Amino acid sequence: MLVLGIESSCDDTAAAVWDDGTVRSNVVSSQADLHEDYGGVVPELASRNHQRLIVPVVQRALAEADTDAGALDAIAGTYGPGLPGSLLVGLSFAKAFAQGLDVPLIGVNHLEGHVHSVDLGPIPPDRPFLCLVVSGGHTELVHVGEPFQYEVLGRTRDDAAGEAFDKVAQLFGLGYPGGPDIDRHAESGDPAFHDFPRSRLDDFDFSFSGLKTSVLYYLRDRSDAERERLLDDHLDDLCASVQAAVVDVLVDGLRRAVAETGVEHVAVVGGVAANGALRRRVEALGRDEGGDVSVPSLAYCMDNAAMIAQAGAQRLAAGHTSPPTLDVQSSLQL
Ligand code: KG4
Ligand code: ZN
Numbered sequence: 001m002l003v004l005g006i007e008s009s010c011d012d013t014a015a016a017v018w019d020d021g022t023v024r025s026n027v028v029s030s031q032a033d034l035h036e037d038y039g040g041v042v043p044e045l046a047s048r049n050h051q052r053l054i055v056p057v058v059q060r061a062l063a064e065a066d067t068d069a070g071a072l073d074a075i076a077g078t079y080g081p082g083l084p085g086s087l088l089v090g091l092s093f094a095k096a097f098a099q100g101l102d103v104p105l106i107g108v109n110h111l112e113g114h115v116h117s118v119d120l121g122p123i124p125p126d127r128p129f130l131c132l133v134v135s136g137g138h139t140e141l142v143h144v145g146e147p148f149q150y151e152v153l154g155r156t157r158d159d160a161a162g163e164a165f166d167k168v169a170q171l172f173g174l175g176y177p178g179g180p181d182i183d184r185h186a187e188s189g190d191p192a193f194h195d196f197p198r199s200r201l202d203d204f205d206f207s208f209s210g211l212k213t214s215v216l217y218y219l220r221d222r223s224d225a226e227r228e229r230l231l232d233d234h235l236d237d238l239c240a241s242v243q244a245a246v247v248d249v250l251v252d253g254l255r256r257a258v259a260e261t262g263v264e265h266v267a268v269v270g271g272v273a274a275n276g277a278l279r280r281r282v283e284a285l286g287r288d289e290g291g292d293v294s295v296p297s298l299a300y301c302m303d304n305a306a307m308i309a310q311a312g313a314q315r316l317a318a319g320h321t322s323p324p325t326l327d328v329q330s331s332l333q334l
C-alpha cells in the first residue's frame with residue numbers, strides 16, 4: 001500500500017511516500033531561514049510559503065519515490081494542532097488530491113504523527129510505552145496503550161521544551177531555531193558551569209518559563225561589557241548548563257512516570273528528541289530500568305511527513321478515514 005503523507009502545521013512543508021512501512025521518500029522544505037530574521041515563525045509568511053512550496057514538495061516526494069500520483073492508495077494529511085493558515089494549505093491540498101485521485105483521505109493529528117515516528121525504527125516500541133513528546137510547540141508525557149488510545153499523564157504548564165531552548169538561544173544571540181545551536185555549543189561546554197533552576201512539579205506536568213526568566217536575569221544583572229565577555233568566553237558552558245537543566249527536568253519526569261506506572265518501555269519523539277544529551281540520558285534510563293528505549297532517527301524527530309503517513313496508514317488499516325469536509329483544528333489535542 002502506497003500512502004502519501006503531507007505535513008504543513010508550522011514552518012516546514014513536507015511530503016513523504018510510505019510503502020508498507022518503508023519510507024520511499026521524505027522531503028522537507030524548511031522555512032527556518034525565512035523566519036530567522038524575526039526570531040520566530042511569522043504565521044502569515046509561513047502560510048504564504050506553504051502555498052508556494054506544497055506542489056513542488058509533493059512532486060519531489062513522488063519523483064524521489066520513483067512513483068506517480070496514480071499509484072497512490074491513500075493520502076494522509078495533518079489537520080491539527082498548529083498554525084491555522086499553515087494547516088489549511090496542506091490539508092486543502094490533501095483533500096483535493098484525495099478527491100481527484102478517488103482515494104481515501106486520512107486526517108492525522110500532528111502529535112499522533114510524532115508518537116508514530118518511533119514505529120519507523122530503528123527500534124519500534126512494544127505497546128504499552130511511555131512517550132515523551134518534546135517539540136517547539138509541545139511537551140507532553142503520554143501513555144500509549146491500545147492503538148489510538150492515549151492518556152496524557154502530564155504536559156507543560158507554560159513554555160514547551162523546544163520553545164525554552166529557542167528563547168534562551170535568542171538571549172545568547174544564537175540563531176533560530178536555537179535548539180540545534182545550543183546542542184552543538186553544549187558538546188564542548190561544562191554543564192556544571194552554572195546551576196540554572198529545575199522546576200519539579202508534584203504531578204507529571206512540566207514548567208520551563210522559570211528557566212528562561214532565570215537566564216534573562218542572569219544576563220541582565222551584568223554590565224554590557226561583562227555580558228559580552230561572559231558570552232565570548234563561556235557560551236559553550238552556558239549552553240551546556242541550560243541544556244542540562246532542561247534534560248534533567250524531562251528525564252526526571254520520565255523516570256517518575258516509569259516508577260509510578262510500571263511501564264518500562266519509553267520513547268522520546270519530536271524535534272527536541274534530536275538533542276544529543278537527551279538521547280544519551282534516556283538511553284541510560286532504559287539501561288537502568290531494564291526497558292527498551294525508542295528514539296527516532298534524526299530525520300524523523302523534526303517535523304516530517306513520513307510520520308504522518310505512518311500514523312495515517314495505521315488508522316486506514318483500522319478502517320478510519322476522514323470525510324472531505326474535514327476542517328483544520330489548530331488546538332487539537334491527543
Ligand atoms: O518537532 P519540531 O520540528 O516542530 C514542532 O512540532 O514544534 O520541533 C522543533 C523544535 C524547536 O524548538 C527546535 O529548537 C528543537 O525542536 N530542536 C532541538 C534540537 N533540534 C531541534 N532542541 C534541542 N536540541 C536539538 N538538537
Ligand atoms: Zn512537530
